[in-house]
Amino acid sequence: MRLTAFSDVSLRIMILLAGAEDKKLSTQTIAQGVGTPYNHVAKSVAFLANHGWVVATRGRAGGVVLSEAGKNVTVGHILRQTEGDIPMVECESEHGDCPLNSSCRLRGYLSRAREAFFEVLDPITISSLPTQRQMGPVFVELGLGPLSQTKKLTQAS
Numbered sequence: 001m002r003l004t005a006f007s008d009v010s011l012r013i014m015i016l017l018a019g020a021e022d023k024k025l026s027t028q029t030i031a032q033g034v035g036t037p038y039n040h041v042a043k044s045v046a047f048l049a050n051h052g053w054v055v056a057t058r059g060r061a062g063g064v065v066l067s068e069a070g071k072n073v074t075v076g077h078i079l080r081q082t083e084g085d086i087p088m089v090e091c092e093s094e095h096g097d098c099p100l101n102s103s104c105r106l107r108g109y110l111s112r113a114r115e116a117f118f119e120v121l122d123p124i125t126i127s128s129l130p131t132q133r134q135m136g137p138v139f140v141e142l143g144l145g146p147l148s149q150t151k152k153l154t155q156a157s
Contacts, residue, residue: 001117007082009036010044014078016138017054017066019130023144024063027056033142051081053126066126075129076122 012034017025025033031041045064048054053070057063098104 001114003079004083004086005040006044006047007079009034009040010048010078010082011075012036013041013044013048013064014053014066014070014073014126015129016135017064018071018127019135019139020065020144022065024057024061024065025142025144026063029142029144030064033138047082053078071127072125074122075124075126076118076120078126079121080118 013030016030016033027042027045028038030045031038034041045054045056048070049056049064053067053073054064055067
């Protein structure tokens with residue numbers, strides 16, 4: 001299974017914010033931190049805020065921070081929202097045009113495989129993902145200071 005670019009960016013944003021703990025980051029800083037163009041990050045931040053996983057405030061003292069719900073949301077849940085019901089193969093779409101479509105058993109197997117993929121990710125919370133080894137260089141590059149200032153990040157496992 002391949003994730004959409006939107007899902008990838010959304011997960012990167014959530015991991016970066018989880019690593020930043022309660023620091024407000026500008027959308028521009030987030031874009032730099034996740035290596036993604038600003039407009040893609042802005043779209044993902046709006047989506048994440050709409051779901052209540054981040055709090056985004058505008059203005060001079062504004063920024064984006066992970067909400068309590070965002071700290072506890074699972075990767076599986078996020079991907080179910082960002083991926084939606086995107087068909088894995090043409091026959092799954094409502095406009096699919098496969099001559100083998102009649103009584104095809106593959107669709108059922110693919111649907112179960114997609115759900116199994118999400119189920120593996122269901123117990124993994126966003127706040128459990130960032131590590132010092134992962135986030136340290138990013139924080140220094142963004143000018144957010146050394147990672148020793150954050151309290152909860154664990155060593156890489």
